[in-house]
Amino acid sequence: MSWPPAIAGLLVLALWQGAVWATGVPAYLVPGPIAIVKxxxxxxxxxxxxxxxxxxxxxxxxxxxxxxxxSLAIAITASRWARAAIEPWAxxxxxxxxxxxAPLIIAWVGEPFAALVACATIVAFFxxxxxxxxxxxxxxxxxxxxxxxxxxxxxxxLRLLRLPAALPYFLAGLRISGGLALVGAxxxxxxxxxxxxxxxxxxxxxxxxYRLQIPRMFAALVLLSLAGIAINAALAALGRxxxxxxxxx
Amino acid sequence: MTLLSIESVARRFPNGTEALRDASLSVAEGDFVxxxxxxxxxxxxxxxxxxxxxxxxxxxxxxxGGPPGPGEIGFVFQDATLLPWATAEENVWLPLRxxxxxxxxxxxxxxxxLARVGLQGFEGARPRELSGGMRMRVSLARALVGRPRVLLMDEPFAALDEFTRHxxxxxxxxxxxxxxSTIVFVTHSIYEAAFLARxxxxxxxxxxxxxxEIASPLPPxxxxxxxxxxxxxxxxxxxxxxxxxx
Numbered sequence: 001m002s003w004p005p006a007i008a009g010l011l012v013l014a015l016w017q018g019a020v021w022a023t024g025v026p027a028y029l030v031p032g033p034i035a036i037v038k039x040x041x042x043x044x045x046x047x048x049x050x051x052x053x054x055x056x057x058x059x060x061x062x063x064x065x066x067x068x069x070x071s072l073a074i075a076i077t078a079s080r081w082a083r084a085a086i087e088p089w090a091x092x093x094x095x096x097x098x099x100x101x102a103p104l105i106i107a108w109v110g111e112p113f114a115a116l117v118a119c120a121t122i123v124a125f126f127x128x129x130x131x132x133x134x135x136x137x138x139x140x141x142x143x144x145x146x147x148x149x150x151x152x153x154x155x156x157x158l159r160l161l162r163l164p165a166a167l168p169y170f171l172a173g174l175r176i177s178g179g180l181a182l183v184g185a186x187x188x189x190x191x192x193x194x195x196x197x198x199x200x201x202x203x204x205x206x207x208x209x210y211r212l213q214i215p216r217m218f219a220a221l222v223l224l225s226l227a228g229i230a231i232n233a234a235l236a237a238l239g240r241x242x243x244x245x246x247x248x249x
Numbered sequence: 250m251t252l253l254s255i256e257s258v259a260r261r262f263p264n265g266t267e268a269l270r271d272a273s274l275s276v277a278e279g280d281f282v283x284x285x286x287x288x289x290x291x292x293x294x295x296x297x298x299x300x301x302x303x304x305x306x307x308x309x310x311x312x313x314g315g316p317p318g319p320g321e322i323g324f325v326f327q328d329a330t331l332l333p334w335a336t337a338e339e340n341v342w343l344p345l346r347x348x349x350x351x352x353x354x355x356x357x358x359x360x361x362x363l364a365r366v367g368l369q370g371f372e373g374a375r376p377r378e379l380s381g382g383m384r385m386r387v388s389l390a391r392a393l394v395g396r397p398r399v400l401l402m403d404e405p406f407a408a409l410d411e412f413t414r415h416x417x418x419x420x421x422x423x424x425x426x427x428x429x430s431t432i433v434f435v436t437h438s439i440y441e442a443a444f445l446a447r448x449x450x451x452x453x454x455x456x457x458x459x460x461x462e463i464a465s466p467l468p469p470x471x472x473x474x475x476x477x478x479x480x481x482x483x484x485x486x487x488x489x490x491x492x493x494x495x
Contacts, residue, residue: 140328140330142326142328142330143330143332145300145302145324146324146326146330146343147347148302149300149301149302149319149320149322149324150319150320150343150344150347150348150395151318151319151320151347151348152347156347160332160343160346160347161332164332164334167334245375245377246333246334246377
């Protein structure tokens with residue numbers, strides 16, 4: 001963390017607070033930063049529990065996306081038939097607006113947690129899948145020749161060449177998917193929350209909106225942003241750790 | 250004794266390029282052959298045919314004692330093409346590993362191969378910690394470790410600076426003298442072919458074919474570089490190459 005973003009952020013917060021004071025706009029329209037912090041401190045456990053619930057959905061979806069994305073990427077790398085069969089559906093899933101199909105998924109799946117995870121997975125799956133597939137195809141032809149010359153099986157080529165070569169690509173995809181899983185989880189919670197399923201930060205946002213507790217709504221949004229930034233930073237750190245020895249060869 | 254005889258092989262790629270026409274060549278055990286020619290003359294194609302990475306459309310390759318099996322061809326590419334995530338030792342282990350030889354068992358061979366290319370003490374180094382020349386040495390050790398029947402090299406030193414290239418050429422020559430390996434070496438450098446090879450096979454492009462063959466009378470040692478005989482051989486090869494191009 002460097003200073004410029006912190007200073008810029010503080011400056012914006014100060015201007016925001018100053019503008020709220022100066023114009024006297026009521027907190028149920030635009031709350032100032034101080035009101036938002038106060039709303040959080042009034043019931044911190046309440047919001048943090050909801051955040052935890054959203055994060056459980058997010059990380060479960062990220063884990064499912066990793067397993068699905070990597071296995072399907074291996075499948076399309078191994079077989080032309082599998083590529084033709086899988087790729088169009090993966091793209092179709094990627095371009096389907098989750099808001100449109102979330103109500104259906106929630107109705108079909110029934111069990112709320114599984115439904116939320118399913119929605120978040122649909123959003124988060126694609127970057128992991130497509131970047132891992134590109135990574136599996138990334139080894140230079142010379143290295144593939146070398147494996148051939150030494151009689152390597154497809155399994156050995158996958159394990160010793162394609163998978164390690166795909167790691168940086170997978171990690172780049174995972175970092176994008178991390179943010180998307182959070183967005184997917186929140187969108188699904190919105191839909192589910194509107195249907196009365198009370199859990200997660202999105203439900204708190206909805207509920208605070210209904211009750212005109214706008215500072216609390218903002219507090220929930222701020223928590224969501226912080227969670228997104230933390231997930232991104234954590235996945236970036238994971239990438240640096242796993243790739244610390246890599247370089248050009 | 251003849252290790253490999255290539256009998257009028259031809260290769261035309263699906264895009265219509267005639268990469269090789271009626272090419273014949275024999276390689277004796279312990280030979281050091283340079284395939285020399287400008288780009289597009291089919292020298293790399295011929296090397297891939299020898300490696301078994303590609304098959305000829307016509308003609309045949311006859312190996313003394315049958316075609317080579319897995320691991321019996323050592324191949325060095327233009328780039329070092331090491332596994333960037335693996336140490337020098339792990340990279341050299343690779344050909345043995347693919348044949349199911351455990352690391353502990355392979356260790357003496359790996360150490361010996363790295364020592365032979367002057368890299369003792371660098372077993373744990375990763376490619377990014379090594380210079381271009383050292384990476385190429387690891388690549389050479391990887392090609393040697395399985396004691397291949399023939400060592401195929403595809404312009405291996407073309408991307409290196411001149412100083413590093415000279416060092417590697419000297420060391421390759423010493424290695425060839427000491428081990429008696431059979432080497433087929435592709436290059437577009439007349440100087441390199443004249444310095445290294447015992448036989449210089451001159452190739453011409455479109456279609457790729459073998460123009461002629463020149464035997465080198467020079468002693469295989471670093472001092473050769475500075476002799477008038479070396480200059481004379483370079484001049485002779487240059488003249489032959491010019492004649493066959495026109």
